[in-house]
Amino acid sequence: MSDRVKKIVFDPEERKVLDMTFGPGVAAELVGRTPEALAKAEKEGRLAAPKQLANGRRFYTLEDLTQIRESLGIHPGKADHEDAVVIAVQNFKGGVGKSTITKHFADYLALHGYKVLVIDCDPQASTTTMFDIKPEMLLDEEKTLGNFLSPRSNFDDFPASIHDTAWPTIKVIPSSLGLQDAEWDLTATLREGGQAVREGLQRLRIGIENVIKDFDVILLDPPPAMGFLGLNVMAAATGLLVPVPARQLDYLSTIHFMNTIAENIEVLEANDTPVDYGFIRVVCSAFSPNKPGENDMWKMMQATYGMYLLSQPILASEEIKNATQAFRSVYESKPSASHATYNRCRENLDAVFNEVVQQMRQQWPSTSIAGPSSDALASAAA
Numbered sequence: 001m002s003d004r005v006k007k008i009v010f011d012p013e014e015r016k017v018l019d020m021t022f023g024p025g026v027a028a029e030l031v032g033r034t035p036e037a038l039a040k041a042e043k044e045g046r047l048a049a050p051k052q053l054a055n056g057r058r059f060y061t062l063e064d065l066t067q068i069r070e071s072l073g074i075h076p077g078k079a080d081h082e083d084a085v086v087i088a089v090q091n092f093k094g095g096v097g098k099s100t101i102t103k104h105f106a107d108y109l110a111l112h113g114y115k116v117l118v119i120d121c122d123p124q125a126s127t128t129t130m131f132d133i134k135p136e137m138l139l140d141e142e143k144t145l146g147n148f149l150s151p152r153s154n155f156d157d158f159p160a161s162i163h164d165t166a167w168p169t170i171k172v173i174p175s176s177l178g179l180q181d182a183e184w185d186l187t188a189t190l191r192e193g194g195q196a197v198r199e200g201l202q203r204l205r206i207g208i209e210n211v212i213k214d215f216d217v218i219l220l221d222p223p224p225a226m227g228f229l230g231l232n233v234m235a236a237a238t239g240l241l242v243p244v245p246a247r248q249l250d251y252l253s254t255i256h257f258m259n260t261i262a263e264n265i266e267v268l269e270a271n272d273t274p275v276d277y278g279f280i281r282v283v284c285s286a287f288s289p290n291k292p293g294e295n296d297m298w299k300m301m302q303a304t305y306g307m308y309l310l311s312q313p314i315l316a317s318e319e320i321k322n323a324t325q326a327f328r329s330v331y332e333s334k335p336s337a338s339h340a341t342y343n344r345c346r347e348n349l350d351a352v353f354n355e356v357v358q359q360m361r362q363q364w365p366s367t368s369i370a371g372p373s374s375d376a377l378a379s380a381a382a
């Protein structure tokens, strides 16, 4: 029966195909060189000649960017012996932008040459869907995160649950409804206590250790409620990015959330699972400066969180709304209205994510001495 369902649901023709090309200016920016430097390397034969449209315009694909980085020895990520930074986009509330940020940040990182693993820990699986994996297609329950996390499971092959995506350098561990069972099984370890609880809290962390050298960044999209799954995410993370919309109610619930985080860190510590976050940053998500009250809220957030708040909020944008409704990111989409609106949205996201990248790079001794990248300096100067 499951084979029949698979045949009906799984249509290989339906897979997302990335239709992305970059002009010389953008391509140069993404690999961190000037267009002149690229043109020179092409002329000298250190790089292959770029593809051309019929009208003579030169363009590059994602694969071309990878090729350019390899040929010119540009290595934006960590050194081989270093560990991936594991970032949880954490907030126990639904609808605050967790999945939207996870998807957009993953795409941003891939565009800039980082190797990314996205782990969808939310049984609702919206991030999984945005990476073009239909949760109902994953009938092979054995190779899912849920099965790995369940203490009942004897499936220890964490890397086997890693799936390819349309992006060559983004992999995803999809979520499935089985995650809810895992939550239940994990909670049941409380009855056994001691060692069983500790192992239950560390399942995700232990799984990630298998692949920690293979990626630059591992992004965790946590479940919206606190429980054993949420504790697994907190135990596995080495950095937290907390999205908070500039709405009164979300703000209050975030204060509650901060207290919950503190309590949960104590629970983890009491069970031999201490955490040590390299950074914690709050990001104001879906900010509408023209909505009554939101500007005041933004000021209040600045006063409350100080240096822990990213200096730029993520603006509410129809581009983001339209893209995510089509299960895509803005980076994968064409402008839905004017080019100006689209570009403004992308520039805003780029500025926000660049700030997180600076935090991330400080976690790797091999990149932290290099100092902030040129675009960070540019935005600081602006």
Ligand SMILES: Nc1ncnc2c1ncn2[C@@H]1O[C@H](COP(=O)(O)OP(=O)(O)O)[C@@H](O)[C@H]1O
Pocket: 093, 094, 095, 096, 097, 098, 099, 100, 101, 126, 285, 286, 287, 314, 315, 316, 317, 318, 320, 321, 324, 325
């Ligand atoms: N910056 C934004 N601008 C416009 N819409 C947004 C923005 N961020 C998120 N949204 C929308 O808000 C809704 C909830 O976002 P989502 O990322 O699914 O939240 P969560 O994962 O925290 O539950 C989605 O419909 C998404 O399209």
Ligand SMILES: [Mg+2]
Pocket: 095, 098, 099, 100, 122, 124, 126, 127
């Ligand atoms: Mg979500």
